Amino acid sequence: MEQAMEMMASADEVLFPNYGKRDLAFVRGEGAYVYDRDDRRFLDFTAGIAVCNLGHAHPGLASVIAEQAKTLLHTSNLFLIEGQVALANKLVRLVSAGTPYRAMFVNSGTEANEGALKLARRYQFVSGQPQKTRVIGLPNGFHGRTMGALSVTANAKYREGMAPLVPGLETATSYEAVIDAIDDTVAACIVEVIQGEAGVRPVDREFLQRLAARLRETGGLLIVDEVQTGVGRTGTFFGFEQFGIEPDIVTMAKGLGNGIPTGAILAKAEIASAFTPGMHGSTFGGNPFAMAVANYVVDTVSNPAFLAHVRRMGAQVRRILAETYEDVTGLGLMWGFDVPDAQAWRQAAVDRGLLVTVCGPKRIRVVPPLVIDDSHVALFEDVISSIERMS
Ligand SMILES: Cc1ncc(COP(=O)(O)O)c(C=O)c1O
Structure with a gap:
């Protein structure tokens, strides 16, 4: 206990204060449980914020990680990475049975969304629609913390003091206002099908279908942010499968790497072709290590x-x-x-x-590992x- 207190005091002296005070720290995990330094066990219904879908210290994943560490961690995208080809083959089939898609790999959800925003603009530009530069996010949406992703993230709390945000990247004040705002200047809209950070709020199915139809009319793209809802979290591989919409671009991260930072952008082939050589890239994105893990995760979860x-x-x-x-x-x-009081309930x-x-203030979210069984549910x-x- 004393050691834990010292660690927390030291944290205040050396870490940025951006995450606020943390009163818990864990040293190991197993399945749906994590353990602190005093070996106190906790049932982890956070799964690293919807990340550790296969749970902690998964034996199959641990041996993939060990094997890859002994083989090759990183080469860069100067070279073809076989694991990217294998994973892309799986993801493009999972995202659509009929329409051809392509994949590109990145390192986080924010980065996947940032790439999707760039891709939407770039696609409109190369399609002879350079006036289509605006991208609109939904009220209460969350897409990440970089300047682009933040500009389509509605929550004022995350934006305070960050202005000016990226021109043309906007959020609307109501769902209907998003549809009303779609005109010939709109490159894309970005949506989550379930707004996770906003309190696990599914977006109305009929609204999403009307939004998709309006975008089809004007030539705007539908970007579906599956960073939290993807990789089996909603009971289908992608959340959008349950909403009757066909995305033009899909972004993924979180569960894809089960804790190894990795993300993906999937886009219809014609749209992906707008990223001609040199237009986008990442040093780490899709490296052999991340790909070995993500291939294992996708094989397991897509069953x-x-x-x-x-x-x-x-x-x-x-x-x-x-x-x-x-x-x-x-x-x-x-x-x-x-x-009644979320902080008190959490405690x-x-x-x-x-x-x-x-x-x-009054809302709790549970996102357990997807491998929980009846015993974990009984304990819950x-x-x-x-x-x-x-x-
Ligand atoms: C829907 C959604 N998009 C994007 C992000 C940002 O992902 P990351 O934290 O990996 O950058 C999150 C993170 O919570 C998210 O829930």
């Missing part, structure tokens, strides 16, 4: 039996939450719910060995019953 398991576990988590809480929203293993959960994320239910008995 229909795995996805059926996610839906089954998700239905149980939803049932448990809906018995006690209001406004339970989400899909698969991604749920948000209302509590009560921590005291009972459960980790959750707070995503609003016990913790919830215990919190409710105390309140």
Whole structure:
């Protein structure tokens, strides 16, 4: 305990204060559990913020990592990386059965979105539509922290003091205003199908379909940010599959690397061709190490039996939450719910060995590893019953 206190005091002296105070630190994990220095066990319903979909210290993944570390970590994109070809083959088939797509690999969700914003503009430019430069994000959307991604992220809290943001990259004040704003100057709209950071809020299916139709009319592109909803999180490989829309560009990260930083941009082939040699790139993006991991993750998660398991576990988590809480929203293993005081609720959960994320003053999000089983769900239910008995 003393060692942990010293570590926290030292953190204040040497780290940026941007993440606020952290009162917990973990030294190891196993499956859906993480352990602190005193070997206290916590059921991890944060999964590193929807990242560790296969859980912690997954044996199959650990041997892929060890093998790749002994073979080749990095070469750069000066050379063809076989793992990129293998992974792209899988992802382009998963994103669409009929339409040809291409893939490019990056290192994070923000970076995938930044690339997608550039690609949308560049595609319009090479298609003889240079006036189409605007990209519009939805109210309450979250797409990351770089200047471009931040410019299409609505939350004022993240933008304060960062102006001027990128001209032409905008957010609208209501869903209808997004549709109304689409004209011949719009290169693309960027959406999440479930707004994770905003409290796990699915976007209305009918609205998304109208948005897609309006973009088709004007030649604007639909960018679907699957950074949080992708890689099985919603019970299908991509979240958009459940919303009846066909994206022009898809961005991915988080679960793709299960904790190894990696991301991807998928785009219809014609759109991807706008990134002619030299127009975009990344030193680390898609390196052999990240690709070995992501290939293993995608092979595992895209298995229909795995996805059926996610839906089954998700239905149980939803049932448990809906018995006690209001406004339970989400899909698969991604749920948000209302509590009277989110910080107090989170602390009560921590005291009972459960980790959750707070995503609003009265809102909790649970995004457990997708490999949870009945025993984890039973423990989750016990913790919830215990919190409710105390309140
Ligand atoms: C939907 C969405 N897009 C983008 C991002 C940014 O991803 P990263 O933190 O990997 O840059 C996040 C992160 O929470 C996200 O949820």
